[in-house]
Amino acid sequence: MKNELEIFNEIVDELLKIEDSVPVAKLGAPEEMLEKFDISVSDDAMSDKDLRAVLGKVVLNTPRTASRSFFNQLFGGRMPAATLGELLSVMLNISMYTYKVAGPHVGIEIELINKICQMIGYPAEESGGTFAPGGSMSNFMSVIMARDHYDADIKLQGVSKKLIIYTSAEAHYSIAKNATFAGIGRDNVRYLPVNDRGQMDAGLLEEMIIADRENGAHPFLINATAGTTVLGSFDDIETLAHIAKKHEIWLHVDGAYGGSVIFSEKHKHLVKGLEKADSFSINPHKMLGTPLSCSMIVTKHKKQLVDSFSQDATYLYQGNTDDYNLGKTSLQCGRRNDAFKFWSLWKSVGTKGLESTVDQLYHLADVGREYVTNHCDYTLYSFEESTSVCFNYKDIPADKICNALADHGKLMVGHGSFKGQQFVRFVTVNSRLTETDIVRFFEEFEKFTDSHIF
Numbered sequence: 001m002k003n004e005l006e007i008f009n010e011i012v013d014e015l016l017k018i019e020d021s022v023p024v025a026k027l028g029a030p031e032e033m034l035e036k037f038d039i040s041v042s043d044d045a046m047s048d049k050d051l052r053a054v055l056g057k058v059v060l061n062t063p064r065t066a067s068r069s070f071f072n073q074l075f076g077g078r079m080p081a082a083t084l085g086e087l088l089s090v091m092l093n094i095s096m097y098t099y100k101v102a103g104p105h106v107g108i109e110i111e112l113i114n115k116i117c118q119m120i121g122y123p124a125e126e127s128g129g130t131f132a133p134g135g136s137m138s139n140f141m142s143v144i145m146a147r148d149h150y151d152a153d154i155k156l157q158g159v160s161k162k163l164i165i166y167t168s169a170e171a172h173y174s175i176a177k178n179a180t181f182a183g184i185g186r187d188n189v190r191y192l193p194v195n196d197r198g199q200m201d202a203g204l205l206e207e208m209i210i211a212d213r214e215n216g217a218h219p220f221l222i223n224a225t226a227g228t229t230v231l232g233s234f235d236d237i238e239t240l241a242h243i244a245k246k247h248e249i250w251l252h253v254d255g256a257y258g259g260s261v262i263f264s265e266k267h268k269h270l271v272k273g274l275e276k277a278d279s280f281s282i283n284p285h286k287m288l289g290t291p292l293s294c295s296m297i298v299t300k301h302k303k304q305l306v307d308s309f310s311q312d313a314t315y316l317y318q319g320n321t322d323d324y325n326l327g328k329t330s331l332q333c334g335r336r337n338d339a340f341k342f343w344s345l346w347k348s349v350g351t352k353g354l355e356s357t358v359d360q361l362y363h364l365a366d367v368g369r370e371y372v373t374n375h376c377d378y379t380l381y382s383f384e385e386s387t388s389v390c391f392n393y394k395d396i397p398a399d400k401i402c403n404a405l406a407d408h409g410k411l412m413v414g415h416g417s418f419k420g421q422q423f424v425r426f427v428t429v430n431s432r433l434t435e436t437d438i439v440r441f442f443e444e445f446e447k448f449t450d451s452h453i454f
């Protein structure tokens with residue numbers, strides 16, 4: 001491995017330099033880009049020198065998500081201690097299903113789950129959770145738990161009822177996909193309208209539940225969103241929890257994007273009532289800057305998690321109690337170690353450091369929003385509870401500007417839409433950036449846009 005680690009260090013040195021000097025990689029058209037490399041795999045071996053060359057070329061031509069010009073997605077940046085933990089996980093290459101092959105990492109994962117449960121106010125004895133391969137899959141696990149909680153026979157006999165999920169029109173698209181995977185069916189997802197701030201209209205929810213029941217359907221899950229994908233809006237959990245309790249329906253809070261506000265004294269009011277939800281998902285790979293993927297689902301019904309996901313396998317579980325065999329509560333069999341990088345980050349910066357991270361993201365979003373409101377060529381569409389700053393510039397179509405910025409290797413920023421209005425969605429998820437980086441974004445954005453015809 002010594003040779004490979006040297007190659008690794010050399011390539012990473014080059015990457016860090018280029019990330020700084022040329023923050024956006026110019027990709028060009030896919031066909032053009034793929035022709036630049038010897039992508040094909042062949043029968044013959046390659047020399048170390050040639051391998052190093054091709055690996056370096058691929059790395060240096062890859063989109064630079066940790067650079068100061070990347071605002072395109074709900075992740076970005078590189079938290080050093082988290083990256084260190086991830087690199088060590090790769091070297092260890094364990095699987096998280098049993099204590100026998102994961103050793104101390106089982107304890108690390110349990111510590112993180114317990115800590116999150118404690119922070120949101122779940123009762124210690126009855127709560128549990130796991131790491132899933134991303135927020136979509138964490139949400140999927142909530143659908144399965146809610147479904148089995150509603151009717152335990154489904155696990156054995158399959159779905160034979162018209163089961164109904166309620167969520168908002170602004171919910172993440174994984175809710176529809178998960179309805180398919182869980183045998184619920186996409187047509188059985190009810191999308192509630194949202195108010196002008198992008199929050200679910202809870203007023204209509206009760207009426208819909210009652211009407212569905214009267215029509216012989218079976219409402220079983222309300223999915224609230226803490227940080228919607230486009231606007232970053234937070235549904236009113238307190239009100240939804242009240243309705244869920246009254247109608248005996250499982251409440252899941254999808255906090256993949258905004259759930260990390262639980263770390264901030266200043267912003268955790270956005271998830272007020274979270275302790276009343278039956279399950280909650282959170283993605284440290286978004287706001288907390290942990291490398292992809294790092295997503296957790298926690299529930300205050302650990303028994304349901306076990307009932308839904310445990311399966312005996314004598315070839316796997318060979319010793320130790322199930323408390324330490326985490327495969328009994330996970331989605332997969334072989335499972336990569338997503339806990340160590342988050343633990344390594346948390347250990348390094350402490351809970352206070354994670355709080356500063358979240359607060360810094362909101363501060364950077366404030367800087368962006370202030371810039372937009374103070375410059376008359378802009379229109380703002382998002383709100384202060386969000387780290388997504390949604391805007392238009394001189395009424396130029398957002399998709400055209402965003403695509404041109406990327407094509408010319410200037411800035412990486414995406415676009416979204418809300419109630420039929422398209423806009424640029426500028427996301428402050430890299431807490432290592434500064435106010436200067438935010439202002440520089442807008443200056444470069446204007447300079448580029450003003451010098452092109454759209």
Ligand SMILES: Cc1ncc(COP(=O)(O)O)c(C=O)c1O
Nearest residue numbers: 074134135136172227229256257
């Ligand atoms: C609200 C919300 N939920 C779920 C997800 C899915 O998370 P992942 O990309 O980790 O699957 C996202 C991703 O952007 C999201 O914004």
